[in-house]
Amino acid sequence: MSNFSIRGRGGRGRGGGGRGGFNNGHGGFSNNNPGMFTMNNGGGNGNPAFGSHGGNFGGQPDGPxxxxxxxxxxxxxxxxxxxxxxxxxxxxxxxxxxxxxxxxxxxxxxxxxxxxxxxxxxxxxxxxxxxxxxxxxxxKFGTMECRSSSDIKDKLVALLQTRVDRQGVALDLSNLASDPIIISMGADPLHSGKIYVAILTVASQMFPNIITMNLASNGLHSLKPVADLGFKFPKLRNLSLANNALSNFRELDCLSTKGSTDPLQELVELILDGNPMREQELSRVPDGSTYINQVHERFPTVSMLDMNAVTPVAQPGSASRNGGSNAVAKNKQLPFPTKPSFVENSEIEQLANGFIAGFIGLYDGSRADLGNIYDANAQFSLMVDTTHPSSVSAQNDPRSQKRVELSSYLSISRNMERTLLKLPATRHPMQDAQKFSFEAWQTEVPSSTGSQAAIIVNLHGEFDEPAATNTLSFDRVFVLIPAVPGSPAAMAGWPCAILHDQLTVRRYNGFENWQSGADQATSAAAAAPAAGGGVDQFGGLAGEQLAMAQALQTQTKMNAEWTVKCLTESGWNYQQALATFEQARAQLPPAAFQ
The missing domain is CATH 3.30.70.330 (RRM (RNA recognition motif) domain)
Known part of the structure; x- marks a missing residue:
């Protein structure tokens, strides 16, 4: 095990056992397999807090x-x-x-x-x-409807406090029917879904950063009672549905891109062991191939299924909230050849390449994590050009002639972070170098102490909107300043922070305007590698994984082998890889660096 391994903590999980794997004998929640779901909380055992009720209260002189x-x-x-x-x-x-x-x-x-x-x-x-x-x-009161809302919430708060880990990121909601607090409420989780709606609502208010949830052994025939998981817990990465009564894979649709506007985009670990649909599918095709396919059709980012490693078909964050997913991670290869462009020197080129790779990777795949890159005084500007493109190539390109609705860019919030999240999901085809161009140079900008050094990065290109099947052209100008030690950008491993971000969006207008004849003949495969590491160093990596590797290497100065090792053990989550690197930096051998 390398220095990057971070194991989950805790002892035996509640009610989540059963066979792990496709046909092996590993207990998914046993002490021998301390995975993400091994939680040890103090609640849920013993007698009801207030004793037994429900009998003939009025007629017993020595009873309730x-x-x-x-x-x-x-x-x-x-x-x-x-x-x-x-x-x-x-x-x-x-x-x-x-x-x-x-x-x-x-x-x-x-x-x-x-x-x-x-x-x-x-x-x-x-x-x-x-x-x-x-x-x-x-x-006699046997249902929650008879209780006051404050009484219900108080009991749910007490329940959740016994079932969450100390960090507030792992929640064990398994075997609810036997929990004394649930029993005292008169709730029936085996036959009514209302209790799950109430629990998840209160849990999302108390613990919004939940990444691991255990819903095992609840007798669930349908997941509709927990269909809001993706909305209430958008960061959820590990989910156990073991030992329930799910009989059809369609029951998973309400949590996935097939049936939810808020799918579990970050899900990397899923446990379905002990459900009829799983057992039936493995009986039909014992090698598990069709079972894995059924899961990946709905959760393409899953890399750990029933405690067994599987190959994901998309990176976390790549699923579209409006349905559909980028089932196979698209190439986003940077850097790219830009002969007509101006880059002041090799150092600025290296910084600009690393910044663009990391920024676009997060903008397409995990936009919420971009908040760390912006300076506290950052400004975001958006301009929408609604004129019809006039270039010769655009006149014959159906993407340019298509009627495009740009209202989503015209009505936006004044809050920068909310604006970025509100803009449509995008996919930049950076595997095709000729579609992009950038310039970068050093300058000075005003500051509270007079002036400070800055770098201007001017990026031109195109992106797709998967939900609307649109292709749009864009220009994006960044003003970058050195990341202040201790700032969110520096803590996340970025050498620079964004002081200003100006995005211009227009109808598709092609990419010939910045290309000469020589450039059009230049292939992306022949492009010179960026300073600090090129494509060849990363072997068979391509697309988003290659872009992540190049960006991480630029920021950490690790060699290719250790860069890939860090990303792999972080589930190809860029921000997690940076955090893991910072935790392990002091323990890394000198051979890990360039």
Whole structure:
């Protein structure tokens, strides 16, 4: 195991076991396989917190008794409970409460306390007269609908606190039906999906950075109750659905690009062991090939299936929220030959190449992570050119003649980060060098201390909008300044930060304008490698993986072997690779660097 390996922490997971792999005997959640889902929390065991209820409360002198109360609405439940305790010689010890219409039903431990409460009938609370009675036929509450919203939320908060790890990134929601808190709520997770909606809503508010979730052993026949997973937890990377009752792969569609506008774009690990659909598919085709295909049709980024490594067909973040995915990672090869362009010197060329590779990779694949690259005082400008392209080539190109709707670029937020996320998903075809050109040179820009060094990078090219099947031309001008030590950009491993980003979008106008005849004859394969490492150093890498490798090597100064090793063990997540590098930097041998 290399220095880049980071294992998950914890002991045995709750209810997630079963056979791992396609036909091997490895327990997916056993102590022998401490994977992403091995969590050890302290909740979910033991007896219900408030004892047993549900019997004939009113008729047992030494058992729980139900008391009804009217006129309590002038204050909160908490203030009411404190008020009653002050008025009684012995605290009421309220075990449970339900609200139905304007009546609150409370349960107290015995008949003596219930009789003491009856003596308070007629007393005023928060300006209203209380009326208390012991129902002859106690009202039984078996569903959450009978509870107050505050009571439900309090119990869900308590539940989640027992089932999340210390870092707040791994949530164990397995075997909910046996959890004492769920039982005390009268919820039925085996037959009702409402409890999952409530749990996920509260969990997303308490722990928005969840990346690992265990939903094993819940008897789920459908995933519709958890269909909002991608919306509520967009960073989710590891999901266990083991030992449920899913009988058809179509049940997965509501979490994927096939049926969700917010699919699990970052998912890299999935456990389906113990579901009928998995077992049936492996019985039909024992080598697992069709099973893997069924999963990759919906989650192309998965690289770990049932605790077995599989080859993903797309990188995390490449799925489109509007349906469809980049099933095979497209080439995004940088640098590219740009003879007509001006680059001041080799050092600026190296920095510009590394910056463009990293920026475009994140802009296409993981746009939310771009926030680290922008300076605290950064500005973003957007210009939309709606005129019809007039070049000769455009007159005969259907992409230029197509009617294109640009309203998504015209109505945008004033907030820069929200604007970037709101702009349509894109795919820049950087594997074709002739479609792009850039210039880069050094200058100075005003600063609080007078002036500071900066680099202008002017990028021209085109991109596709997969959701709208459009191809658009663009120009993008960046003003780059050195990353300040300790800034988000520096902490993420970037040597520079963006001070200004100006994007101009127009209808497709071709790429001949910046090419000479010699350039048109130059192939991308013959392009000179960038300083610090070229294509040959990375063997068979291509497309997005090659762009990531070149950008990471530029930022870390590692050699090709260790660059690829870092990216591989980080699941080809660029930001994770940078973070992993920073963690392991001090332990790396000198041979890891150029």
């Amino acid at each position: 008794v139900q008391v009804s109360m009217k006129g309590w609405q002038g204050g909160t439940q908490d203030s009411l409970y404190k008020f009653l305790d002050r008025k009684l010689s012995t605290p009421a010890q309220i075990m449970d409460s339900h609200i139905q219409n304007d009546i609150m039903y409370i349960t107290v431990p015995n008949q003596a306390i219930a009789q003491s409460l009856l003596k308070l009938s007629g007393i005023r609370f928060a300006g209203n007269k209380l009326t208390l009675q012991i129902p002859k036929n106690p009202v």
